[in-house]
Amino acid sequence: MVIEAEHAAPSDQVVAAPADRLGDADLVPELRRLERLIARAEARRADIIAIAHRRGVPQAQGFASPTAWLIALTADPPSVCRSRVRMALALRMMPHAAAAFAQGDLSGCRVRLLADACASSPQVFARDEVLLVSQARSLSARAFPKALSHWQRLADPDRALADAERAFQARRLCVSATWQGMVRLDGDLDPESGQTVLTAIRSLAEPAALDPADSRTPAQRRADALVEICRRHLDSSDRPRRGGERPHLILALSPGELAADGLVDLEAGPIPAEAARRLACDAQLTPTVLDGHGRLTAVGRRARVVPPALRRALEARDGGCTHPGCDVPARWCDAHHIRHWAHGGPTTLANLRLLCRRHHRLEHEAGHLPQRE
Numbered sequence: 001m002v003i004e005a006e007h008a009a010p011s012d013q014v015v016a017a018p019a020d021r022l023g024d025a026d027l028v029p030e031l032r033r034l035e036r037l038i039a040r041a042e043a044r045r046a047d048i049i050a051i052a053h054r055r056g057v058p059q060a061q062g063f064a065s066p067t068a069w070l071i072a073l074t075a076d077p078p079s080v081c082r083s084r085v086r087m088a089l090a091l092r093m094m095p096h097a098a099a100a101f102a103q104g105d106l107s108g109c110r111v112r113l114l115a116d117a118c119a120s121s122p123q124v125f126a127r128d129e130v131l132l133v134s135q136a137r138s139l140s141a142r143a144f145p146k147a148l149s150h151w152q153r154l155a156d157p158d159r160a161l162a163d164a165e166r167a168f169q170a171r172r173l174c175v176s177a178t179w180q181g182m183v184r185l186d187g188d189l190d191p192e193s194g195q196t197v198l199t200a201i202r203s204l205a206e207p208a209a210l211d212p213a214d215s216r217t218p219a220q221r222r223a224d225a226l227v228e229i230c231r232r233h234l235d236s237s238d239r240p241r242r243g244g245e246r247p248h249l250i251l252a253l254s255p256g257e258l259a260a261d262g263l264v265d266l267e268a269g270p271i272p273a274e275a276a277r278r279l280a281c282d283a284q285l286t287p288t289v290l291d292g293h294g295r296l297t298a299v300g301r302r303a304r305v306v307p308p309a310l311r312r313a314l315e316a317r318d319g320g321c322t323h324p325g326c327d328v329p330a331r332w333c334d335a336h337h338i339r340h341w342a343h344g345g346p347t348t349l350a351n352l353r354l355l356c357r358r359h360h361r362l363e364h365e366a367g368h369l370p371q372r373e
């Protein structure tokens, strides 16, 4: 950004000295100085935009709106230009905020939040502006939006209720398979539902973060936590059954395919055969017979790979996940075949051990997945 000040006093210069000549102790004051300078430049830009709008300059130059004019002028994205115009026009209604902005005492981000508050309840905002501007100057990045939303609730309780209802109606969740074979989640939750989801995910993700041996990123831990919550839901016996059947992953494989290497197909996309073997370690099997055209001709009796009596003996012996240091209880563990049944291993107590989902995955796939740098 180039800022040309009319009277270039030293504090108005963007480059006072080459950056790499600054000492460590100079970096923070220099950043603070620049933040103020940027705020003042942004305030000046907002002023120019507002004046151009008032004088009808965009229309005189053939543009339908100040936003279209700004897009043509700066080549910045429409959303950015729209927000700049909105802020420029809002500042005319916020004299105290505008003065603090021009002084460099308020950042553009803070002014944008104030502008939203002003747009929501203009009269109450005019009454409380001095207080709100002083909060904008003094409160932390986390505290200020909270203070603003608290103010908004008091300023216009009916509107706050309507906003809460609108937030609730806007809840949505999209879950879709992508062409790369990943599943994408995208959504918005109202504050209360969102808090429920956050609390549930944190309850699983945060204890793991304390484990120094856990090398997953926070984003990976949250993803694993969400999947674990869904699995526990599917495993729990008190949830509604679909057609008498607990809905689970369904894999249609021949024993030969299960024993081989490579990929096998799930509805959402392909997974490694090793992952299929992990799922098959402790699964419910339905023997099926296909005719020469791949059509189903016979279905045998469904049975658990690890029968209930053996599972109880295993839980009594292992107590929970057998990975060193792991304390996941038995009911959330898989029965892992030390030598897989697809490779001829027997389903006996001696060939089984309990592993939680994470360690079960580690056991099967750690050596089979491409190593990340």
Ligand SMILES: [Zn+2]
Residues within 6 Å of the ligand: 277, 278, 281, 335, 336, 337, 360, 364
């Ligand atoms: Zn296993």
Ligand SMILES: [Zn+2]
Residues within 6 Å of the ligand: 321, 322, 323, 326, 327, 328, 355, 356, 357, 358, 359, 360
């Ligand atoms: Zn474990």
